[in-house]
Amino acid sequence: MSTPRRAVCLVSGGMDSAVTLAEARALGFEAYALSARYGQRHEYELAAAARVAEAGGAKDHRIVTVDLGVLGGSALTDDIEVPKDRSHDEMGSDVPVTYVPARNTVFLAVALGWAEVLDATDLFLGVNAVDYSGYPDCRPQFLAAFEALASVATAAGAERGARFTVHAPLMKLSKAGIVQRAAALNVDLSLTLTCYDPVPEGERVISCGRCDACQLRLAGFAEAGTTDPIPYVS
């Protein structure tokens, strides 16, 4: 039996990254899950990432601190209010205030560092069509530019001609499509957390249901005709 190829998979703890990890495994990769502590408002996201990595069969899971909050500039890391109850038009009209500057660039750069250590040339990132309406670093041309960078930035590329691939298996899926893909791959979405502004309640964490991320998630389940297994503020 040949050694399975390794891949570094960015896992945020959200639904998209859980499905992305499952796609990496379904392609036969040995998956190394990577999460970032980047100054987000809550640590619940990292707890969800650990659950998702374990349930998803990751070989290893590391959390790297990258405190982008020091640089300011986003509602996810600053004291700017997380927007609630926005319409879909409002969400898609421009770069959202929840945009963290250069976040995917930073996360992919860290993933590239781990890939070098692991001798891997495949990276997985759970960006998708709904996200890239407003976030510049969720677009296919961004991923292509990162692949080009990786091939000149690394010892593997510079010395051995290795070429890197940034896989974004959800790129063309709607949220409903992601929910359906999760079912097909037996991904337990009850372990995931999407909300920008969750509320602790005993040992559980309750999602707000009103931020952009919750609204997109709930719309995805509704469109897929299934029920979201996580609890929401009623």
Add this chain to the structure above:
Amino acid sequence: MSTPRRAVCLVSGGMDSAVTLAEARALGFEAYALSARYGQRHEYELAAAARVAEAGGAKDHRIVTVDLGVLGGSALTDDIEVPKDRSHDEMGSDVPVTYVPARNTVFLAVALGWAEVLDATDLFLGVNAVDYSGYPDCRPQFLAAFEALASVATAAGAERGARFTVHAPLMKLSKAGIVQRAAALNVDLSLTLTCYDPVPEGERVISCGRCDACQLRLAGFAEAGTTDPIPYVS
């Protein structure tokens, strides 16, 4: 009087970044100094970075934690021994063990995040000809690939067509040339620290004089015909 253009300048506390900061200021930029706490063995480097940023007239200085040490893979962050007394041929023969995977990619990505917050499109990095013999992420093609990435990764690039420039003013200079440039720009090199393995002695920090970085630095001063103002283990 017009508003000065802003630039983010990576400042490690070494000689090269001190001169790079001075070059940015000499070009008329308002400089924002950025340092990374990346799991390096010692914090003396960050203390030097703060001195260099202040003496160099940086408008602001931020230290971002990016604990690449979690990922392993380098003598600068691992327990691998820092090599000493290597010949110049040994240093240049391949990627050094002091190479931190994807370090410059990660640092530039974080700098790009700050640049977005500051509405800046210029980044300064103190890489030079001596370094890029062994480090893939110190070569001109790496910087060009990062510029291309930055222009698609950011809101400024995606929405307003901004193009980013990664300035590497030392790229073609030898260490002796950097020492001479420091003198021309009145950079106080006594504030800088280059050593991979320095020793504390009271309130001072003494450089080992034997690691690759110390050897290259000392050779630069010798070739420039001047004396290094920092203390070395005798």
